[in-house]
Amino acid sequence: MMSRERVEAQLEVGDRTGNPGYAPARLVMERGQGMYLFDTEGRQYLDFLAGIAVNCLGHCHPKVVEAIQGQAARLMQVSNTFFSDVQIRVQEKLTRVSFGDRVYLCNSGAEANEAAIKLARRRQRVVLGQTGRSTIITFKGSFHGRTLAAITATGQPKYHEGFEPLMPGFVYASFNDLGSVEALIGEDTVAVMVEPIQGEGGMVPAAPGFLEGLRALCDAHGALLIFDEVQTGMGRTGRMFAYEGYGVVPDIMTVAKGLGGGVPIGAMVSTEEVFKGFVRGSHASTFGGNPVMCAAAEVVLDELARPGFLERVVEVGGYLKERLEGLESAIPIKEVRGVGLMVGAEVGGQAGRIVERARELGLILNTAGGEVLRFVPPLIVERGDVDRAMELLVAAMGDVAASGA
Numbered sequence: 131m132m133s134r135e136r137v138e139a140q141l142e143v144g145d146r147t148g149n150p151g152y153a154p155a156r157l158v159m160e161r162g163q164g165m166y167l168f169d170t171e172g173r174q175y176l177d178f179l180a181g182i183a184v185n186c187l188g189h190c191h192p193k194v195v196e197a198i199q200g201q202a203a204r205l206m207q208v209s210n211t212f213f214s215d216v217q218i219r220v221q222e223k224l225t226r227v228s229f230g231d232r233v234y235l236c237n238s239g240a241e242a243n244e245a246a247i248k249l250a251r252r253r254q255r256v257v258l259g260q261t262g263r264s265t266i267i268t269f270k271g272s273f274h275g276r277t278l279a280a281i282t283a284t285g286q287p288k289y290h291e292g293f294e295p296l297m298p299g300f301v302y303a304s305f306n307d308l309g310s311v312e313a314l315i316g317e318d319t320v321a322v323m324v325e326p327i328q329g330e331g332g333m334v335p336a337a338p339g340f341l342e343g344l345r346a347l348c349d350a351h352g353a354l355l356i357f358d359e360v361q362t363g364m365g366r367t368g369r370m371f372a373y374e375g376y377g378v379v380p381d382i383m384t385v386a387k388g389l390g391g392g393v394p395i396g397a398m399v400s401t402e403e404v405f406k407g408f409v410r411g412s413h414a415s416t417f418g419g420n421p422v423m424c425a426a427a428e429v430v431l432d433e434l435a436r437p438g439f440l441e442r443v444v445e446v447g448g449y450l451k452e453r454l455e456g457l458e459s460a461i462p463i464k465e466v467r468g469v470g471l472m473v474g475a476e477v478g479g480q481a482g483r484i485v486e487r488a489r490e491l492g493l494i495l496n497t498a499g500g501e502v503l504r505f506v507p508p509l510i511v512e513r514g515d516v517d518r519a520m521e522l523l524v525a526a527m528g529d530v531a532a533s534g535a
């Protein structure tokens with residue numbers, strides 16, 4: 131176990147040498163197991179954040195660890211000059227569980243979205259010859275990642291500030307407001323890009339009819355519909371992908387976060403027809419489809435496909451929402467939103483302080499959209515974990531309320 135002095139010294143080095151755009155907690159994580167994280171000072175935390183919706187099978191799931199270790203000892207990287215056996219299996223499995231015929235593998239959510247933007251533009255302009263099409267409609271409050279095209283797609287000014295000039299060709303409609311899309315869509319629209327449930331923007335699900343409406347508008351105007359399922363995909367909502375629950379099939383889908391169960395891997399999935407937008411040389415990634423990452427993703431795909439796995443996500447997710455809705459806390463919860471194990475509780479301006487106090491008490495959460503507590507636990511979470519989390523949350527809210535504004 132490490133002394134506080136050692137930890138402070140490490141944090142000082144971390145702060146001095148790291149990205150000043152991060153604000154990490156004043157502790158150092160050392161180990162994870164299942165629903166729990168452990169820091170270098172021996173404290174234990176119940177993890178309802180899961181590396182931001184990433185560790186879907188919990189920390190260091192034995193099958194994920196074994197697959198990574200085995201693959202690392204066999205073959206680590208070959209580039210896309212070659213296939214690896216495990217990359218082929220992951221591609222095939224992703225097409226089998228989705229609407230897609232083809233998969234482009236990459237390393238993050240932002241990269242998957244970059245690929246989607248490039249594919250949509252190139253397909254419309256080069257394959258269909260519709261060179262007048264230049265705009266992608268995205269939404270206010272959205273989040274699509276941190277590369278330049280992805281921040282431009284992200285409809286939140288705070289992510290743009292100081293990075294101008296942004297990528298041309300993006301316009302922003304209002305989420306859950308079809309009229310605002312109708313006002314923007316037209317002959318020049320390449321695609322509409324949307325999260326089925328806005329995550330970073332505050333855990334806001336698409337309202338009934340909204341995604342159907344987008345599908346109809348895209349079809350009427352010859353535009354492509356892109357779902358950013360980076361956070362909602364891979365079982366998070368109790369379906370393999372959120373689009374299934376909404377009954378609306380996009381033309382292009384991006385996934386990442388949960389796909390590798392803890393390692394960096396992303397994917398863009400689409401149909402044979404739309405993938406005609408890419409020809410030899412159009413797009414690539416040195417690490418994309420990396421065998422070690424694919425070995426982890428294969429375990430995730432297999433585990434999520436096990437009978438009853440997704441049903442349990444629905445069941446425990448429903449229980450989490452129910453407990454939050456009934457919570458008697460010193461700081462009132464204004465609204466509980468979400469689908470499956472992607473849940474937000476709107477608590478107002480104290481959200482950040484609640485997250486901090488909860489961590490001190492041994493529960494890990496974060497905020498989304500400033501005033502919302504975000505619950506995206508590992509998908510293996512059980513009712514008992516939810517009960518424990520609610521106890522810690524109530525205590526944290528009590529402490530924050532008692533300590534004043």
Ligand SMILES: *Cc1c(COP(=O)(O)O)cnc(C)c1O
Pocket residue numbers: 237238239240241243273274275276325329330358359360361362386387
């Ligand atoms: C996290 C997230 C991204 C960005 O993923 P990175 O792996 O951080 O690049 C994109 N879209 C959505 C919806 C996300 O939640």
